[in-house]
Amino acid sequence: MVLVQIVWKNLLRRKIRSVLTVVGIAVGIGAVVSLVSITDGFVHGWKNMIKGHGVDLTIVKAGGEANFVLNTLDESLGDQLRQIKGLDSVTETMVDIATVEDKPSIMIFGYTLGGDYINRLKIVNGGLFTSKDKDEIILGSVLAKSLKVTVGDEVEVERELFTVVGICESSNILENGAGIVSLQRLQKLMNRPGKVTTFGIRLQNPSQLPEIKKEIETRLPNISALSSQEFVDENEGVKMAQALSWGISLIVLLVGAIATMNTMFMSVFERTREIGILRALGWRKGRIINMIMQESIVLSLCGGVLGIFLGMGAVRMLNLFRQLRGLIQAEYTTFLFSEAIILALLLGILGGLLPAWRGSRLPPVEALRYE
Amino acid sequence: MATPVVELRNVTKSFIEGEVQALRGVNLTIYKGELMSIMGPSGCGKSTLLNLVGALDRPTSGDLLIDGVNLNDVENLDLFRSRKIGFIFQAFFLVPTLTALENVEIPMFDSGFVLPQEKTQKARQLLIDVGLEKKINQVPTRLSGGEKQRVAIARSLANDPAIILADEPTGNVDSKTSHMLIELLRRINQEKGATLIVVTHDPLIAAATDRVVQMLDGQIIGEKDPKSLLK
Ligand SMILES: Nc1ncnc2c1ncn2[C@@H]1O[C@H](COP(=O)(O)OP(=O)(O)OP(=O)(O)O)[C@@H](O)[C@H]1O
Ligand SMILES: [Mg+2]
Secondary structure, three states, X not given: OOHHHHHHHHHHHOHHHHHHHHHHHHHXXXXXXXXXXXXXXXXXXXXXHHHHOOOOEEEEEOOOOOOOOOOOEXXXXXXXXXXXXXXXXXXXXXEEEEEEOOEEEEEEEEEOOOOHHHHOXXXXXXXXXXXXXXXXXXXXXXXXXXXXXXXXXXXXXXXXXXXXXXXXXOOOHHHHOOEXXXXXXXXXXXXXXXXXXXXXXXXXXXXXXXXXXXXXXXXXXXXXXXEHHXXXXXXXXXXXXXXXXXXXXXXXXXXXXXXXHHHHXXXXXXXXXXHHHHHHOOOOHHHHHHHHHHHHHHHHHHHHHHHHHXXXXXXXXXXXXXXXXXXXXXXOOHHHHHHHHHHHHHHHHHHHHHHHHHHXXXXXXXXXXXX | OOOEEXXXXXXEEEEOOOOEEEEEEEEEEEEXXXXXXXXXXXXXXXXXXHHHHOOOOOOOEEEXXXXXXXXXXXXXXXXXXXXXXXXXXXXXXXXXXXOHHHHHHHHHOOOOOOOHHHHHHHHHXXXXXXXXXXXXXXXXXXXXXXXXXXXXXXXXXXXXXXXXXXXXXXXXOOHHHHHHHHHHHHHHHHHHOOXXXXXXXXXXXXXXXXXXXXXXXXXXXXXXXXXXXXX
């Protein structure tokens, strides 16, 4: 017989209590798994979208990295950028948040006809807008579906009527839920003439990225040139999502550790005499600690594994909701699974420490006399 | 010449910061291979004495030598206890979730490195020795009082201890079973040469031992001839 067998039998002694503790931990871990997988999916989609645009550098206002929607640049900056050597193309774009029909915060992209962004759109129905001044809009497939419109229909954007000329589909949820009009039309619509939010730059030779980034930033003050990775990392939404997952992980760690501690303390108290017996039979303090820690860790790891399944199940459930369909793209990485297991392990260790210490410190004679 | 295996010199033990004086200067020498019993009224300090000899607790003052080693000089009593001492209790104290076999394996965990299969093999043999070959995989609730105590006796032998301490081993069984148990203990004493110290209230049990020590109020007041107890 080895120690784990004793550990296992001890946990089965109070099946309901053990199961409840495992389920409690699992709910916490499940929350982490579902939340993090959704935010990871969001971040991943964001990154894909930016990569999909085929630009190497994105120019935003210095200090405006976190929220480029609110920080605009002058369109004239484009000509200055075009003088820098090694650039293949410079494309101005604008992003804003607008009300479409009854939906209050829809992302609207303003793309330049013939520019990088629009050339990469995957149109599944209809086509691109025909002129930069017409009231025409391309809708992401998810947005089109939820508005129940198709090519030829009209939609109201910020109280102006636009004709749907195309439906596009992208590999990511952000673009699928957005609308696209021409840059000039968006500037007019939003009353921001001559302004853009970003410039997308494609390089002749992508390996020159660090040098060119430096040159742009020294030549033109008050702007930042961000690589795709930097552009994702600096985003306010991404940062918030990451902070949120850290926060919830910490809370789960704390609550889970307390729940485990409660269970383990109860179990140590009711086994006071038995621990005394084990000591009388020659068990070291260290072995008592070992046994109780193992019990705690087995509980928490079971909770961790169950939690992973619970979390994935929760995401599936969310996807069953009509309103959310197509908007949630959970991403399960090995990193996320290891994080969940490490979180469970940590909470088991934290929850077990005090009860184990307490159990090992019981004087054997007292413990034997305990009724 | 007999070799002393346990020596108590002026041993005292008090509890609750001196409020309770359970032992008040005990002097006693126990020799290798002895089968002896300790008698005395409830509360006179028998269990306290046994716990000290079993290295479960330390004396308040005085010297206690086991196999020539003064326990005051021993840092780690746990290891000492697991190598030298076997315990048998009145209420059996088997671990309820474990089978007879697993209970016998318990003392072998911290007594030095033993392969798991060797542990199991040894435990099985000990259970056969106490006549429990048919109950090896039973949990304690499936065993009678006498069978439980036989498991506990097998368990006390797990590490081939020099000294076996039994605190009222027959206190929870009927007289027929208690007779069988003391005969088993006698046999172990003879076959293994282990020193056996039995605390008992039962004169018939004490009469079956070679030496009877009488206690009163935390002191040893004398010895009795075992045969005289049979009257
Ligand atoms: N841990 C302790 N704390 C306080 N008092 C104790 C402790 N252990 C023993 N005592 C006291 O010491 C005295 C001797 O106790 P002990 O258990 O040795 O008696 P005993 O001879 O074994 O009695 P019994 O035959 O009833 O088992 C008693 O008065 C008891 O209350
Ligand atoms: Mg007693």
